[in-house]
Amino acid sequence: MTLSPLPKHTFIPILQHTISYLKKKGVEYADIRLEECISEGVMARDGEIDRLWDNLDTGFGIRVLYKGAWGFAASSLLTETEAREIADEALLQAKAVAEISHKSQATSHKLIHRNHPVRVKYKAPCQIDPFIIPLEERLSPILKATSIRNKKIHTIEGFLDFHKTHKIFLNTEGSFIEQEIFSSGAGIKVIAMNGKDVQIRSFPDSHNGIFRQGGYERIIEMDIVQNVPRIIDEALMLLKADECPAGEKTVILGGSQVALQIHESIGHAVELDRAMGMEISLAGGTFLTPDKLGMRVGSDIVNIYADPAIEGAIGSYLYDDEGTKAKRVEIIKNGRFINFLTSKETAKSFGKKSNGSVRANGWSNIPIIRMSNINLEPQEGRLNDLIADTKDGILLETNKSWSIDTLRLNFQFGMEIGWEIKNGRITRPLKNPLYSGITPEFWKTCNAICGKEEWQMYGLDSCGKGEPVQSISVGHGATPAKFRKVKVGVIKC
Amino acid sequence: MLGRDRIVELLKNLTREARKNGAGQAEALYIGSHSSTARFANSAVMQNVRESDRTVYFRVLLDKQVGMASTNSLHRDDLRRCLNKAIAIAKQTRPLKFFDCLPEPYKYTEIKTHYSETANFTIPDKIKTLKDIFRKLVPASLKQGAKIKVGGAFSTLEAEIGIVNSNGLTAYQPFTSAHISLITSSVFASGFASQFERNAKNIDTEKLLSVAMEKTILKQKARKLKPGQYTVILEPAAVNEILEWLIYIGFGAGAFIDGTSFMRGNMGKRIMDKKITIYDDGNDPSGFPVPFDFEGVKKLGLDIVKNGVANGIAYDTFLAKKCGKKTTGHALIPEDIEGAFPSNVFIKEGNYTVEEMVSLVERGILVTRFHYVNGLLDTRAASMTGMTRDGTFYIEDGKIKYPVEDMRFTESILEAFSRVEAISSERQAFPVPWSDIGANIVPALLIRGFNFSD
Numbered sequence: 024m025t026l027s028p029l030p031k032h033t034f035i036p037i038l039q040h041t042i043s044y045l046k047k048k049g050v051e052y053a054d055i056r057l058e059e060c061i062s063e064g065v066m067a068r069d070g071e072i073d074r075l076w077d078n079l080d081t082g083f084g085i086r087v088l089y090k091g092a093w094g095f096a097a098s099s100l101l102t103e104t105e106a107r108e109i110a111d112e113a114l115l116q117a118k119a120v121a122e123i124s125h126k127s128q129a130t131s132h133k134l135i136h137r138n139h140p141v142r143v144k145y146k147a148p149c150q151i152d153p154f155i156i157p158l159e160e161r162l163s164p165i166l167k168a169t170s171i172r173n174k175k176i177h178t179i180e181g182f183l184d185f186h187k188t189h190k191i192f193l194n195t196e197g198s199f200i201e202q203e204i205f206s207s208g209a210g211i212k213v214i215a216m217n218g219k220d221v222q223i224r225s226f227p228d229s230h231n232g233i234f235r236q237g238g239y240e241r242i243i244e245m246d247i248v249q250n251v252p253r254i255i256d257e258a259l260m261l262l263k264a265d266e267c268p269a270g271e272k273t274v275i276l277g278g279s280q281v282a283l284q285i286h287e288s289i290g291h292a293v294e295l296d297r298a299m300g301m302e303i304s305l306a307g308g309t310f311l312t313p314d315k316l317g318m319r320v321g322s323d324i325v326n327i328y329a330d331p332a333i334e335g336a337i338g339s340y341l342y343d344d345e346g347t348k349a350k351r352v353e354i355i356k357n358g359r360f361i362n363f364l365t366s367k368e369t370a371k372s373f374g375k376k377s378n379g380s381v382r383a384n385g386w387s388n389i390p391i392i393r394m395s396n397i398n399l400e401p402q403e404g405r406l407n408d409l410i411a412d413t414k415d416g417i418l419l420e421t422n423k424s425w426s427i428d429t430l431r432l433n434f435q436f437g438m439e440i441g442w443e444i445k446n447g448r449i450t451r452p453l454k455n456p457l458y459s460g461i462t463p464e465f466w467k468t469c470n471a472i473c474g475k476e477e478w479q480m481y482g483l484d485s486c487g488k489g490e491p492v493q494s495i496s497v498g499h500g501a502t503p504a505k506f507r508k509v510k511v512g513v514i515k516c
Numbered sequence: 517m518l519g520r521d522r523i524v525e526l527l528k529n530l531t532r533e534a535r536k537n538g539a540g541q542a543e544a545l546y547i548g549s550h551s552s553t554a555r556f557a558n559s560a561v562m563q564n565v566r567e568s569d570r571t572v573y574f575r576v577l578l579d580k581q582v583g584m585a586s587t588n589s590l591h592r593d594d595l596r597r598c599l600n601k602a603i604a605i606a607k608q609t610r611p612l613k614f615f616d617c618l619p620e621p622y623k624y625t626e627i628k629t630h631y632s633e634t635a636n637f638t639i640p641d642k643i644k645t646l647k648d649i650f651r652k653l654v655p656a657s658l659k660q661g662a663k664i665k666v667g668g669a670f671s672t673l674e675a676e677i678g679i680v681n682s683n684g685l686t687a688y689q690p691f692t693s694a695h696i697s698l699i700t701s702s703v704f705a706s707g708f709a710s711q712f713e714r715n716a717k718n719i720d721t722e723k724l725l726s727v728a729m730e731k732t733i734l735k736q737k738a739r740k741l742k743p744g745q746y747t748v749i750l751e752p753a754a755v756n757e758i759l760e761w762l763i764y765i766g767f768g769a770g771a772f773i774d775g776t777s778f779m780r781g782n783m784g785k786r787i788m789d790k791k792i793t794i795y796d797d798g799n800d801p802s803g804f805p806v807p808f809d810f811e812g813v814k815k816l817g818l819d820i821v822k823n824g825v826a827n828g829i830a831y832d833t834f835l836a837k838k839c840g841k842k843t844t845g846h847a848l849i850p851e852d853i854e855g856a857f858p859s860n861v862f863i864k865e866g867n868y869t870v871e872e873m874v875s876l877v878e879r880g881i882l883v884t885r886f887h888y889v890n891g892l893l894d895t896r897a898a899s900m901t902g903m904t905r906d907g908t909f910y911i912e913d914g915k916i917k918y919p920v921e922d923m924r925f926t927e928s929i930l931e932a933f934s935r936v937e938a939i940s941s942e943r944q945a946f947p948v949p950w951s952d953i954g955a956n957i958v959p960a961l962l963i964r965g966f967n968f969s970d
Contacts, residue, residue: 028589028590028591029591030591030593064851064853066853068773068774071610071612072582072609072610072612073834073853074584074850074851074853075582075583075584075605075609076573076584076585076586076850076851077584077585077586077598077601077602077605078585078586078587078851079586079587079588079589079594079597079598080571080587080588081587081588081589081594082569082588092561093563093564094564094639095563095564095565095566096565096566096567097565097566097567097568098567098568098569099568099569099570099571099588099589100568100570100590101589101591105568109568112566112639113566115639115640116564116566116639116640116643117564119639119640119643119644120561120564120643122643123561123643123646123647123650124560124561157608158605158608158609159608177774177775178773178774178775180774182853214774214775214776216775219781219896220896221775221776221895221896223776299557299558300557300558300665300667301557301558301562301563302557303557303667303699303701304555304556304557304667304668304669304697304699305669307887307905387567387569388565388567389563389565391563423892423893424890424891424892424893424901425888425890426888426889426890426901426902426903426924427888427903428887428888428903428905428922428924429887429903429905429922433903433922433924433970435901435924435926435969437890437892437893437901455893455894457893459924459969459970490553490555490669490671491551491553491565491567491671510970513926513967513969
């Protein structure tokens with residue numbers, strides 16, 4: 024071995040020296056994140072493990088602000104020489120940008136606001152450390168669930184995912200923030216085949232399941248094995264079901280789909296960096312530009328907020344990756360758009376302070392504006408009440424496909440299953456349903472949202488944004504909700 | 517970059533240690549990379565990122581028990597811990613009936629895949645290039661009478677891969693790549709151009725800017741078209757968005773095994789027009805050649821769709837043994853649960869220029885690229901949806917007439933690719949999402965009756 028990296032605890036004082044070094048070099052601001060993530064991912068198919076990997080990922084990233092320009096560099100090599108080289112590289116980048124930038128005369132006072140320095144150590148709640156449970160026991164829910172035999176089912180797939188992230192943040196303002204977070208997720212996918220037709224049902228959600236902060240208790244809570252027979256029945260039912268008819272319908276979306284609808288059409292749309300054109304090259308922009316503050320984007324009962332401080336939600340933290348304390352932010356109040364998700368820089372350009380919405384995917388990426396947990400306020404009633412109150416409609420459950428335009432306006436979602444509703448009762452399953460709409464018009468037709476008893480925290484593990492693409496976990500608290508005059512299906516002209 | 521000797525020595529030591537610690541067979545894969553990206557928006561540099569990373573992946577076999585673990589800490593203790601973790605996982609997992617052997621050694625084709633011009637292209641170099649682009653926009657804006665802005669990203673990558681296994685397999689290859697994308701926009705329209713190269717010196721920003729600007733300077737407001745079926749010319753970027761999803765939902769062993777692939781039940785049958793041939797070739801110098809996959813299996817050609825007929829699926833060793841097949845050399849990095857996928861995919865070229873294709877269209881639409889394509893609507897029919905973006909134009913009587921508002925397509929790609937009438941002779945390279953070292957090479961397509969749903 025010719026490389027001699029240092030253990031993490033020995034490396035922290037070096038990073039503190041690096042902050043002092045950057046101050047001496049004249050930076051206006053700098054921050055460093057040192058992250059270590061231990062993770063395990065499992066994919067099982069029909070009672071056998073297809074993939075199981077264990078990973079340790081460690082590294083540090085340095086961000087500097089010099090004459091109004093940013094630089095960022097990161098490395099997985101924890102040595103004193105590398106820390107100095109990475110600091111110099113970040114500074115070199117910032118200087119190169121400052122030379123050609125109109126902002127070159129700016130100072131950090133103009134570009135970002137300052138936080139008061141804090142020293143914090145935070146451990147997110149975790150009842151059962153998943154990594155200390157014997158492997159056989161840890162894997163048993165998905166091995167059992169994917170072993171359930173049914174002649175008509177082609178394949179059952181199962182997914183498990185555990186992360187333990189330890190993050191240290193320090194900056195030139197004097198903050199030193201240490202956060203430790205466990206997350207756990209699981210899901211089952213049943214694939215039924217009948218000649219040419221293939222139908223899929225998932226539990227507890229599609230796209231590898233639901234992800235939450237916490238330990239193995241999250242997997243136990245899901246009660247996966249008990250739910251598999253039901254989704255097997257539904258997958259088989261879908262093979263015989265009629266195609267979902269096209270037309271304009273009253274639609275009830277299941278809670279997990281409301282979560283994804285919030286994610287794509289509201290969560291991404293209220294990111295201020297998008298509104299300022301900063302994400303145009305890949306992810307696109309948003310219809311919610313700053314001049315649209317106050318605009319009606321939903322009916323009176325639609326209230327949506329960001330809250331990174333919810334215990335156990337996958338997008339939670341105490342401090343964001345710029346060292347700003349997490350807080351609840353009202354996004355849509357009584358159907359009107361009132362706030363963006365912001366960073367230090369984007370907020371400052373509108374004379375405000377960051378609302379703590381910045382994260383990076385690991386040590387190697389630059390922090391950017393990300394959703395934390397974007398949630399729909401519950402109203403009242405149960406799903407059964409919504410169904411009973413529907414004369415002619417469709418209940419749509421579990422997302423299959425998703426697509427939205429560059430401005431977060433024109434969307435289309437495909438669903439695993441539809442349930443026809445006639446005169447307040449579910450009458451039959453429908454296969455291959457999809458619905459589409461235009462964001463504000465769609466949310467304005469929302470006329471019922473279930474109550475607290477149906478409210479659940481959902482979690483996605485792979486929301487992509489930025490270049491290089493950063494995939495991050497995002498939470499959404501949601502309930503089933505009803506919408507009028509929704510375009511269902513695709514009509515070929 | 518550590519270089520061949522240091523990496524191979526490190527991996528040989530580690531696989532020997534694995535054998536000593538009880539592994540019947542052992543494999544160690546090293547991936548090291550330096551990447552940097554300059555992002556720009558509103559004609560200004562906005563973000564720079566440089567990343568250096570090195571990861572070692574272990575795979576061990578104890579008879580038929582498999583264990584995998586990885587670490588990016590090259591500290592001796594962490595490497596040993598990781599190696600022993602892989603052995604411990606193997607001991608605790610159930611034996612697999614079908615998987616008992618890591619790949620045997622190969623003799624690889626010598627291919628040049630590393631260019632110092634790319635490796636030495638720094639972020640300040642990128643910023644200088646971008647400054648030049650911003651400067652060139654000024655006269656164009658004056659000519660247009662409205663400000664034209666540019667956004668995009670300029671990335672370079674230098675990487676090295678080393679693989680050693682206890683069967684005597686030893687593989688090493690360094691790589692570079694450079695990728696730039698530009699979006700120019702005015703109040704009337706936006707345009708897009710991109711280039712992907714192994715050698716950064718081949719990046720032609722002048723040409724790219726000219727291609728993007730040509731679509732931006734049409735001084736007409738975009739018109740709204742009615743949903744319906746239109747003849748379309750899909751430029752290479754648009755075709756690539758669709759191809760990525762075809763690979764993801766159809767061409768890999770995982771989807772084939774679980775029954776969701778449109779290839780399943782159709783092998784040997786015509787699924788697209790006979791003009792369509794899709795193949796994977798890791799040795800073709802006109803693409804981004806790679807001598808081996810991520811478990812060291814030598815790259816061989818794979819005909820996926822030949823003259824419209826479904827022909828082949830991509831396997832790695834594990835999934836191939838599971839299906840009683842031979843690997844096709846398409847293993848991805850071990851943590852990718854959805855592999856194997858082909859990562860050097862070509863769509864066979866035709867005989868037309870894009871201009872000639874436009875002249876063949878009486879009434880239709882030219883699509884520069886798509887946004888947010890999703891291919892999970894009905895994977896057996898390869899049904900997909902997506903929005904047009906950055907340059908959608910109405911064609912009338914063989915000529916581009918005016919920009920149109922972005923539209924959503926919803927279409928079975930198997931049906932659409934059965935209505936292909938013309939294919940361009942020129943093809944373009946694009947990065948692939950599941951491998952930093954491969955590329956898709958795709959032409960433009962002329963398709964009749966393409967369905968725009970809204």
